[in-house]
Amino acid sequence: MQIPVEGFMYPNEVELQWSILIVLYPFITGLVAGAFILASLERVFRVEAVKPTYRLALLTALSFLLVAPLPLQLHLGHPERSLEMYLTPHRSSAMAMFGFVYLWYLMAVLLLEIWLDYRLDIVIKSQTTTGATRLIYRALTLGSSNISERSLHIDERLGYFITVIGIPSAFLLHGYVGFIFGSIKANPWWSSPLMPIVFIFSAMVSGIAAVMLLYMATTRLRGRQIDIRCLDKIAQYLFYIFMIDFSLEMLDLLQRIYEADESFRSLDFMVHTRLWTSQVIIQILIGTVTPIALLGLTQILKLTDGARKRIYALAGCLTVLGIFAMRWNVVIGGQLFSKSFLGYTTYKMAFATREGLLTAIALLILPFIILSVLVKLLPPWPDAGPVPAPGAIEPRSQLTPVLRG
């Protein structure tokens, strides 16, 4: 397949090395980190209004986190050797730390927090259900069926502690993904100390928007009333964080334009040609400026509940699209120009191949399938809590603030 080239590329540069699957990797981990941060708003920062999304945010984070390594695995030339990253990691490599950061976040933070939060529900269900369902819940108790007041108090304290650790861990997870790109000095499109910070904020933006949309969609599917107070609060946080994210990205852009170093002319040309649609139109105008303006409107104007819901839905969709475009522009954009700064290549996305569009779509659908299973198993809805067994304590959501501290 002949790849169209403009100007001069070093001969080995013509073929792009990182495909759409590597676009998915920061996109998916960003959703994980963002969803977790939203969950921590309720748990740590006591933003009670977002409580209806707490468990949904955790399950969303888990669903996406389980899928996060798959694009990397599928992309490897030798996937069968991937375990070597755990067994013989090269300590100077940013990428070598992925497995450890991932495992830490999955095992020490997310799974533990979800288990602690759902333990009461799990124990009750293991006692009230029958057949195979009972077996599943019994397995999920991990042998711990003590739901005494003291035991739940410990769960509560521990859960709080894990969430506190989870916040820097979520920052670490996505800041680290940004570092993978930002530390490549050979590539001026990536090489920036701002990269991890921009990645963290964009992760929060995409994760919060995704959970907001999921909350709206699932509530509607269940035929329940959307808690508009909750939605308003989430949208408010989304608006503020998005403003910070956008400001950081603009600062980075301004710095590049003003400095105009040796790579500038080449990158500028790329943005005005090959990346014009994906960056200027989709990422900046449609995916950033428009949702910020829409969210800003809801902060300024007194709109009806129905109008706000529609605006939030639209802004959320555009936000997720914009962040996906941002990941695309970082990963693909960073490979379209020559390191000689004298030419440009083209990304030809395959369709039904290991690294093609079909695989990418499947990988994007997979977290939703996992989420639907998780939601069945561990209902996250505030109105679907377990009926406490006689003498058992109330679920965590009804626990007193003193206990929660």
Place this chain on the structure above:
Amino acid sequence: MDSTRRRLLMLLPAAAVAWTYVQAGTPEASPNYKLTEHWWAMLIDIPKCIGCGSCVRACAEENDVPEGYYRTWIERYHVADWKIERPEVESPNGGKQGFPPNQDTGGKNFFVPKLCNHCVESPCTQVCPVGATFVTPDGVVLVDKSYCLGCRYCVQACPYGCRFINPKTNTAEKCSLCYHRITKGLTTACCEVCPTGARQLADLKNPKDPIHEFLKTHTVQVLKPHMATGSKVFYNGMDGSVR
């Protein structure tokens, strides 16, 4: 007459084997090679390069480089007058078959052979997640293809575009400085065939190597010095437009 013909027929297979041996450049074994006594580098004398492409062909033959990929290649620069920041560069098929005559008569033209710079602080080695890319004690950056994951991080990290993924092995590949030859007392395939001596293998630890005298008496530069990679491919007479 019969006897001579028979002898000739008997000798032919032996001659064929011997010829294959010569063509493959199979070196004499060098059991006395000591890793710590060498520190390999290369000198590229730009004014001597005529862009014939012999080095690219020899490298491809010697190292079984797949078509369309390059462990070494040649670039032709055309710098019009003062436009040092905007040179016109081309490298058709890596310069493997040489270059067509240059149409432009103005400005200056020259050839720049490229290869892995075998950096002391090599970014590709730094980023390899499993250490499949490593620097040998004698200063050569190598890839262990039996260990490489094919994650391509090293390809992204190389500022010089020297790496590629071999489609046959799905692992990272680059110039090995013909390590299989130089450890046996031979020079690299590209240096071996260069008709003008534009490429010279150098051992920086050998005080008798002519590189030391050359470096003292010539204006020598490395590619992209601002990358601070500790490049060990030295270019003599390199124009400021080269990147």
